Amino acid sequence: MATTLRPVAAAALLAAASLALAAPASAQQDTRARVQQMVAQFQPLRFTPPTPRQVRLSNGVQVFLQEDHSLPLLNVNLVRKVGVVNLPDSLWAAGWQADGLMRTGGTTTLPPDSVDRLVEFYALGLGFQTGYEESSAYVSGLSRHRDVMLGLLFDMLRNPRNDSSRIRETIAQVEESWRRRNDQPASILNRAWNQVMYGDHPLAKTMSTPEEARTLTPDRLRTVDAMLFCPDRMIVGVTGDFDTRAMIAKLEESFRGWGRCPAGMRPTPPVRYPQGPRVVLIEKDVNQSNIQMGQAGGIRVANTPEYFAAQVADFLLGGGGGFNSRLLQRVRSDSGFAYGAYSNWGAETDREGIFAASAATRANKTVGAIALMQTVIASMVSEPVTASDVRLAQDNETNSFIFGFESPAQIVGRQIAYALDGLPANWFDLYLRGIQTVTPEQVRQVVERYLHSDRLITVVVGNPTAFDRPLSTLGPVTTMRVEDIRR
Amino acid sequence: MRCRRLTAALALALGTAPLAAQQPSAGERLPVVKYVLPNGMTFLLLRKEGAPTVSFVTQFRAGGVDEWTGISGTAHLFEHMLFKGTPTLGTRDYAAEQRMFPRIDTVADSLTAEFRKGASADTTVMARLRARLRALEDSARQYVVSNELDRVLTENGAQNLNASTSNDGTNYYFALPANRAELWFVLESDRVRNPVLREFYSERDVVMEERRLRVETQPMGLLREEFSEAAFRVHPYGRPVVGFASEVQTLSRNAVLEYFHKYYGPNNAVVAITGDIDTTQMKRWADQYFANIPAGEPYRPVVTQEPPQHGERRIEVEYDANPFVLIGYHVPNAVHADAPALRVLASILTGGRTSRLVQRLVVRDHWAAQVSAGQAPGARYPRLFMFGAAPIAPHTTQEIEGAIYEELERLQREPPTDFEMQRIRNSAEYGSLSRLDNAFYLAIQLASSEALWNDWTRTFRDDGAVQRVTAEDVQRVARTYFSRTNRTVATLVRPPRPAPLGGTN
Numbered sequence: 005m006a007t008t009l010r011p012v013a014a015a016a017l018l019a020a021a022s023l024a025l026a027a028p029a030s031a032q033q034d035t036r037a038r039v040q041q042m043v044a045q046f047q048p049l050r051f052t053p054p055t056p057r058q059v060r061l062s063n064g065v066q067v068f069l070q071e072d073h074s075l076p077l078l079n080v081n082l083v084r085k086v087g088v089v090n091l092p093d094s095l096w097a098a099g100w101q102a103d104g105l106m107r108t109g110g111t112t113t114l115p116p117d118s119v120d121r122l123v124e125f126y127a128l129g130l131g132f133q134t135g136y137e138e139s140s141a142y143v144s145g146l147s148r149h150r151d152v153m154l155g156l157l158f159d160m161l162r163n164p165r166n167d168s169s170r171i172r173e174t175i176a177q178v179e180e181s182w183r184r185r186n187d188q189p190a191s192i193l194n195r196a197w198n199q200v201m202y203g204d205h206p207l208a209k210t211m212s213t214p215e216e217a218r219t220l221t222p223d224r225l226r227t228v229d230a231m232l233f234c235p236d237r238m239i240v241g242v243t244g245d246f247d248t249r250a251m252i253a254k255l256e257e258s259f260r261g262w263g264r265c266p267a268g269m270r271p272t273p274p275v276r277y278p279q280g281p282r283v284v285l286i287e288k289d290v291n292q293s294n295i296q297m298g299q300a301g302g303i304r305v306a307n308t309p310e311y312f313a314a315q316v317a318d319f320l321l322g323g324g325g326g327f328n329s330r331l332l333q334r335v336r337s338d339s340g341f342a343y344g345a346y347s348n349w350g351a352e353t354d355r356e357g358i359f360a361a362s363a364a365t366r367a368n369k370t371v372g373a374i375a376l377m378q379t380v381i382a383s384m385v386s387e388p389v390t391a392s393d394v395r396l397a398q399d400n401e402t403n404s405f406i407f408g409f410e411s412p413a414q415i416v417g418r419q420i421a422y423a424l425d426g427l428p429a430n431w432f433d434l435y436l437r438g439i440q441t442v443t444p445e446q447v448r449q450v451v452e453r454y455l456h457s458d459r460l461i462t463v464v465v466g467n468p469t470a471f472d473r474p475l476s477t478l479g480p481v482t483t484m485r486v487e488d489i490r491r
Numbered sequence: 492m493r494c495r496r497l498t499a500a501l502a503l504a505l506g507t508a509p510l511a512a513q514q515p516s517a518g519e520r521l522p523v524v525k526y527v528l529p530n531g532m533t534f535l536l537l538r539k540e541g542a543p544t545v546s547f548v549t550q551f552r553a554g555g556v557d558e559w560t561g562i563s564g565t566a567h568l569f570e571h572m573l574f575k576g577t578p579t580l581g582t583r584d585y586a587a588e589q590r591m592f593p594r595i596d597t598v599a600d601s602l603t604a605e606f607r608k609g610a611s612a613d614t615t616v617m618a619r620l621r622a623r624l625r626a627l628e629d630s631a632r633q634y635v636v637s638n639e640l641d642r643v644l645t646e647n648g649a650q651n652l653n654a655s656t657s658n659d660g661t662n663y664y665f666a667l668p669a670n671r672a673e674l675w676f677v678l679e680s681d682r683v684r685n686p687v688l689r690e691f692y693s694e695r696d697v698v699m700e701e702r703r704l705r706v707e708t709q710p711m712g713l714l715r716e717e718f719s720e721a722a723f724r725v726h727p728y729g730r731p732v733v734g735f736a737s738e739v740q741t742l743s744r745n746a747v748l749e750y751f752h753k754y755y756g757p758n759n760a761v762v763a764i765t766g767d768i769d770t771t772q773m774k775r776w777a778d779q780y781f782a783n784i785p786a787g788e789p790y791r792p793v794v795t796q797e798p799p800q801h802g803e804r805r806i807e808v809e810y811d812a813n814p815f816v817l818i819g820y821h822v823p824n825a826v827h828a829d830a831p832a833l834r835v836l837a838s839i840l841t842g843g844r845t846s847r848l849v850q851r852l853v854v855r856d857h858w859a860a861q862v863s864a865g866q867a868p869g870a871r872y873p874r875l876f877m878f879g880a881a882p883i884a885p886h887t888t889q890e891i892e893g894a895i896y897e898e899l900e901r902l903q904r905e906p907p908t909d910f911e912m913q914r915i916r917n918s919a920e921y922g923s924l925s926r927l928d929n930a931f932y933l934a935i936q937l938a939s940s941e942a943l944w945n946d947w948t949r950t951f952r953d954d955g956a957v958q959r960v961t962a963e964d965v966q967r968v969a970r971t972y973f974s975r976t977n978r979t980v981a982t983l984v985r986p987p988r989p990a991p992l993g994g995t996n
Contacts (some may be wrong), residue, residue, distance in 0.1 A: 127921035187812035292703035342697030403648025
């Protein structure tokens with residue numbers, strides 16, 4: 005109600021009076037009490053998630069299919085768990101640009117312009133993605149264009165031309181991206197962070213340099229295309245308006261004659277994260293500082309109490325817990341220091357990831373905000389999470405699981421992700437169950453063991469002359485020039 | 492391979508593609524139930540097959556354009572405040588909180604009074620008042636259960652919990668598991684009836700950080716803001732929705748509450764509920780929870796109209812970043828008869844790699860890293876048809892401008908080709924179906940169309956209208972709107988020498 009505010013008191017009182025007359029007794033109740041009462045009485049949700057059809061093509065390619073005839077639309081995805089990091093160093097840049105050029109460079113029988121015209125005439129969403137450790141291709145469109153969609157996608161996958169006119173276009177684009185790389189503080193932070201955390205590892209690279217781009221040739225690109233996109237351990241997902249049997253036959257036809265993958269891929273080189281504490285400053289004349297701090301995460305994705313406890317810890321510190329996470333509560337709601345303040349405790353199935361927390365704050369609160377973030381991270385040990393905190397994370401998981409099954413694309417996409425990572429098909433159930441068994445003590449232990457607020461690596465992009473106090477009050481500062489960020 | 496068959500298929504489609512007749516689009520045929528309460532609050536209910544989830548969107552006809560001088564950013568700050576709770580949610584002792592508000596506001600008012608002195612303001616006094624304001628608000632936190640609304644929703648598995656403010660309106664949304672749908676009615680009816688603007692001044696600081704994040708440290712954000720201000724001299728579309736820094740910093744709890752009382756009546760609200768719902772039950776709950784909220788003032792569209800422009804306007808924005816150019820032409824609002832042809836024109840020029848400007852500037856000549864076109868910064872009132880482009884050095888924004896004007900002149904002289912027109916019809920057909928795929932996105936579209944045009948089908952009718960646009964229509968709008976005098980151009984340029992390091996906190 006607004007009755008405390010003098011200028012509107014009269015109107016507010018009137019509104020209050022009319023409410024009192026008009027509202028039924030129920031509407032006057034205490035909302036908190038009412039919510040508690042209601043939540044206690046909700047019936048459990050009855051829902052059996054649909055299971056996508058799973059088949060293996062004659063060449064061993066695994067396919068997940070789920071029909072959905074509500075709209076005449078079709079989506080096809082192809083994914084492999086190899087990416088540019090798995091290429092020899094000499095082919096890194098070709099791998100990084102391969103996805104764009106597969107889309108724009110034409111095929112051996114279709115010039116680039118013809119591909120563009122087909123894609124746009126049939127209103128197709130069609131593209132490729134060559135990521136660090138994953139490569140994918142997708143096409144979406146009206147289901148009546150099924151044969152055009154698959155014909156074009158497989159032609160582009162199997163017979164890429166990498167036309168030299170489009171290579172020149174790519175080089176021009178890379179050169180301009182390189183010129184623009186320091187225009188935004190967040191881009192500087194991201195690139196500096198990767199360099200600090202990954203050093204010389206290929207995971208440190210975030211963009212091609214112009215010099216690298218100028219080495220692109222159709223031959224190099226074709227070599228890379230063939231290494232990244234080939235049938236061995238490829239996984240296909242199909243959703244939408246199609247007939248499963250006919251689709252399988254169509255996929256068999258599309259893969260026919262496509263041979264084994266060439267040799268030459270390497271496993272991801274081992275990652276070694278640096279030790280903190282360390283403060284790195286990159287000067288940029290802006291009135292808001294971009295901050296990221298973190299360390300090696302120590303945790304792998306696995307069906308272990310430790311992994312689930314780390315997930316709950318991250319939720320409560322600055323991940324999925326939203327406004328009730330400690331970082332957002334303290335840095336934003338209580339202090340007004342930042343619009344966003346988040347954490348992410350990364351983990352992979354085959355190695356540890358990075359724990360990181362980030363925020364952007366006005367220049368004259370920079371050091372105060374960093375100190376506050378360190379305190380909040382430390383509070384996970386000094387003020388351990390309570391049973392009620394853990395219940396919040398658990399209730400959220402239990403009640404929101406249904407949103408993982410809203411669309412066939414989500415359901416199939418998740419099965420593909422599990423298969424790629426070597427997780428069991430019922431990982432979703434295992435995950436839910438794992439989260440439910442987490443105790444506050446386990447959260448405290450995992451945080452105490454792995455999160456060391458006194459050994460964080462902190463990277464700041466901002467204008468030190470406007471900071472509230474010298475950054476050196478946090479520890480020895482290394483200044484990195486923007487020119488020294490290699491990519 | 493299949494190249495010949497594909498080429499044949501293209502030729503076939505060009506020759507025989509069916510032109511959509513005047514039949515209603517798939518969106519118009521959605522079984523939406525419209526339910527209006529006596530107080531004017533409108534509910535759009537759509538049952539959609541799928542998982543047991545329900546999406547809720549409330550759109551108020553209250554946006555940036557509805558602010559008055561001196562309070563820019565109020566619509567947006569109020570949007571943040573609607574998450575702060577009510578007299579019975581978010582508090583330990585509401586009476587104690589209420590007693591503190593006038594004391595806190597008095598300090599805030601004194602701070603603003605000092606700020607108003609401009610250059611002669613005493614910075615020591617201001618620092619003292621700021622510290623005092625902060626201390627008082629911190630002391631009030633002993634009575635606050637901060638983010639309790641968020642906690643209830645997080646516990647109950649809510650998704651997509653957020654809100655957004657535009658020039659034309661403000662949206663609040665989240666989705667719940669279907670068995671918990673009644674929670675939305677309890678929480679939404681409480682907060683739109685009884686919002687408490689607690690933690691007000693720290694949230695004002697948060698919004699200032701949002702402004703720095705999106706505008707002040709972003710060359711494109713800054714360029715866009717100054718571009719709108721140059722193009723609209725009178726109409727409030729020229730004001731940034733996030734607000735001007737000086738005004739956001741001095742917004743008072745009273746002004747924001749005044750805005751709420753003026754615009755947040757139930758008659759100004761449209762709610763869209765989509766997903767696994769029983770429409771009869773939704774109507775019952777709508778009655779039970781919202782019918783007793785008294786109607787507010789009827790919505791009155793902005794009276795101000797942007798006068799015709801009498802000459803090209805050009806501005807430069809200096810920033811330590813690479814160049815970019817924005818070009819805008821005044822065009823009518825989104826439901827004007829020419830709007831579909833303008834959409835088609837945008838697609839001919841920049842909709843994909845085969846479009847004229849992308850083909851020329853990006854694919855062929857390598858003059859531009861990107862070029863795009865669209866209409867902004869709103870839909871309800873006459874707006875701008877905008878081009879945006881980033882040159883590739885050594886090419887300049889002037890060269891890009893020249894190419895854009897040449898292509899506009901070419902469209903004025905020669906109609907688009909059959910291929911271009913059919914490509915756009917096909918794309919519109921795909922878009923008319925794919926936009927129906929997601930329950931949450933559907934709720935956003937329904938609420939927005941009804942709030943803007945009092946007609947939820949309106950947005951879907953445009954799909955058909957785009958498909959019926961003729962080459963002559965495109966040529967006509969190209970001649971009508973794209974004149975030099977109707978144009979505003981904003982260019983991002985690097986300052987002659989790097990600006991000295993210095994804060995503007």
